[in-house]
Amino acid sequence: MEKPILFNTAMVQAIIEGKKIVTRRLIKNKYPNADIRFFENKYGKRLVHMQNDAPEPVKLENGWTRHSLIAMEEINKPYQVGDILYVRETWCDTSKDLKEDSELEIGDCKYIFKVDDLGEKHPIVDIDIKRWRPSIHMPKEAARVFLRVISIRAERLQEIQDSDCLKEGIREYSKAGNVIKYAVNEEQFHWFDMPRNPLEAFKILWNTTVKKDAYKEYGFEANPWVWVIEFKKVDKE
Template identity: 40%
Template sequence: MSRVLPILFNTDMVRAILDGRKTVTRRVIKPQPTGKVEHHTGYQIDEWYEMKESESGCKCLSQMNPPYQPLDIMYVRETWWKNGDTYFYKAGCSKGLIDNMYVKWRPSIHMPKEAARIWLKVTDVRAERLQEITDEQAAREGIRAYTKDDKLFKYAVTDDWWIDFHKKHRKLFSGTFWQDMPKTAKEALSYLWDSTIQKSDLDLYGWEANPWVWRIEFERCEKPDNWN
């Protein structure tokens, strides 16, 4: 039986989902496996295990539990605001404004169930190293292509996101935002990924750390009948 569970996305990712560009997300596995990860197909769900060698030399399996399973329904928690009985979503407002008025947006983690407007059905879950991602998979994470002449292509989740990131981290780059813009979707995702990780955790979960992640694929769906 499928479950109905929440999942958090930031505003850029919500917009990518609404645009149909984002159909997969990666979440860090905690705690990180230290042994070999193995996959076994169970009766109803896929099962993941970490194989370790004990002090006696015997190999043993400990089950790894992904946060979501195929057929689960996820409702998206996003940045929101409520005025009277009406909910507003930052992802649906130009520059985060409502009728040209700044509002005090509330964080996604505090969004109530009743405000959910986006429903996603999990189609596949697997464990992998972060840097195993391909350009095709990076595009499915919401990365898009930009070009000025249909010959040279650059990549970012949005051009506005890249401009802001380039300004904030100017010491990392040597040229203009366009010159420094990633030339592959995978490279663009590496910058996006690190921007979501706390600085104190970069050594553990940042791009260069190449952590184990859950790759969760999904598709848009209707609000489930068993929703309450």
């Protein structure tokens, strides 16, 4: 099945360059009186919303428990292994979004993207673009990056390790004296501001995706539940 997935410009560039092969997506708690947790029985292990003020389970004649009937709801995975994800990214429609005095020779090119196929930037393109459209509004027909889901699992955000951060698109940079630092890209920080380990760089990256009024609930320090989605870039069929 084909489904959309949104990435910002820096992450699209990392995917194109093969630097990003995993993404973590927030699992929001739907209910104020429930916790997210794993529930396991003879049918397997699954992630659920579990009511935290529920009475003790009561066995019913049909084999169910009152707990499972009124106090638990399974959380469905947003994607399945084998799904094809088409990436929505920052884009423009050349028939509508170029400046009137633009000298770009676009030919049959209907769409232009903030990041080109080599992950490079073209200043002249930015000059001639009247407006960039947000990724959420990109139609499927404009998609040029496709990903196949290899695996998906749920875990707490702080379970991430340094090696996982590198798979998330965090890059390693070094300078004279073998000083190594980490960031999504060099433009994100001045050299002296860049973290010295991948995890710190990922913390900063994660928190840039969370609205300030939601830090307490979904910021890195809140340790929310997330879907860990591993993918592989594939050709458009």
